[in-house]
Amino acid sequence: MRVRNLTISYSGEPVLEGASLDVDEGRFVSLVGPSGSGKSSLLRALIGLQKPLAGSIKTGLSRSEIGILFQDDALLPWKTARDNVALGLTLNGTTRRAALDEAETWLDRLGLGGLGDRFPRKLSGGQRKRVALAQVLVMKPRLILMDEPFASLDAIVRARIVRDVVALVEREKISVLLVTHDLEEAISLSDAVYLLSQGPRAHVTQHYAVPIPRPRDPVRARMHPAFAPLYEKLWSDLSREVDYPRAVAA
Ligand SMILES: Nc1ncnc2c1ncn2[C@@H]1O[C@H](COP(=O)(O)OP(=O)(O)O)[C@@H](O)[C@H]1O
Numbered sequence: 001m002r003v004r005n006l007t008i009s010y011s012g013e014p015v016l017e018g019a020s021l022d023v024d025e026g027r028f029v030s031l032v033g034p035s036g037s038g039k040s041s042l043l044r045a046l047i048g049l050q051k052p053l054a055g056s057i058k059t060g061l062s063r064s065e066i067g068i069l070f071q072d073d074a075l076l077p078w079k080t081a082r083d084n085v086a087l088g089l090t091l092n093g094t095t096r097r098a099a100l101d102e103a104e105t106w107l108d109r110l111g112l113g114g115l116g117d118r119f120p121r122k123l124s125g126g127q128r129k130r131v132a133l134a135q136v137l138v139m140k141p142r143l144i145l146m147d148e149p150f151a152s153l154d155a156i157v158r159a160r161i162v163r164d165v166v167a168l169v170e171r172e173k174i175s176v177l178l179v180t181h182d183l184e185e186a187i188s189l190s191d192a193v194y195l196l197s198q199g200p201r202a203h204v205t206q207h208y209a210v211p212i213p214r215p216r217d218p219v220r221a222r223m224h225p226a227f228a229p230l231y232e233k234l235w236s237d238l239s240r241e242v243d244y245p246r247a248v249a250a
C-alpha cells in the first residue's frame with residue numbers, strides 16, 4: 001500500500017497534512033502518534049469512509065482483500081459467534097454450509113473451539129476480540145488495518161491475543177498497518193514504525209526499521225538488544241512532537 005501526501009480536514013480545519021507511508025507486502029507496519037493526531041481519520045480514509053482533501057492511496061487490492069480490526073468489534077448481538085464469523089463469506093456468495101465449516105475452522109485456530117454457539121454477550125472481552133479476529137481472517141485478507149484493537153483488553157489477555165495475531169499474520173504473510181499510541185506495542189510487533197506529529201496539520205515525521213528477527217514472540221521481542229535503544233529514540237522523538245508548542249507550529 002502506498003499513501004502519498006494525504007490531507008484530511010474537517011470543516012476546513014486540516015487534521016492531517018501531507019502524510020505519506022508505505023506498507024510493503026507481508027510487512028507489519030505501525031503508525032504511532034499522539035491522541036488526536038489523525039490516526040483513526042487516516043484509517044477511515046484508507047477504507048473509503050473518509051474522503052481526503054488531497055493525496056493518493058494505492059493498494060492494488062480489492063476492498064474484500066482488506067480486513068479491519070478496530071477497538072470496538074462489530075459483532076452482531078443476535079447472531080452466534082459462528083454465524084458472526086460466517087457472515088462475510090455468505091454475503092460473498094459462499095454456501096451457508098461451507099461458510100459455517102470455514103468459520104468453525106477459524107474459531108478453532110483462535111482457541112474458541114466449542115464456543116461457536118455462544119452469543120456475543122456471553123463471551124468475555126478477549127473472546128469477543130478473538131471472534132472479531134476470526135471474522136477478519138476467514139475472509140483471507142491480504143492487508144489488515146488495525147486501530148488500537150487491543151486497547152480495551154487486560155494485560156495477560158492482550159499479550160496472548162497479540163502473540164496469536166503475530167503468529168497468524170506471519171504464517172499467512174498478511175500485511176498489517178496498526179495505528180496506536182503504544183510505542184512498546186508498535187516496536188515489538190512491527191518491521192517498521194512511522195511517527196506522526198501532533199495535530200492539527202499532523203504529518204509523518206520519521207520512519208524507523210525494527211531490526212528484530214522473525215518469527216517473533218512479541219513479549220521476547222521486548223528483551224531483544226535492539227529494543228531499548230529504538231524505544232529510547234522513538235520516545236524522545238515522540239516527546240519532542242507532543243511538547244512542541246502549538247504557537248510556534250502555527
Ligand atoms: N467526524 C469528525 N468531525 C470533526 N472532527 C473530527 C471528526 N473525527 C475526528 N475529528 C477530529 O480530528 C482530530 C483527529 O482525530 P482522530 O483521527 O480520531 O485522531 P487519533 O485517532 O489520532 O486520536 C481530532 O482533533 C478530532 O477531534
Ligand SMILES: [Mg+2]
Nearest residue numbers: 039040041147
Ligand atoms: Mg483513534
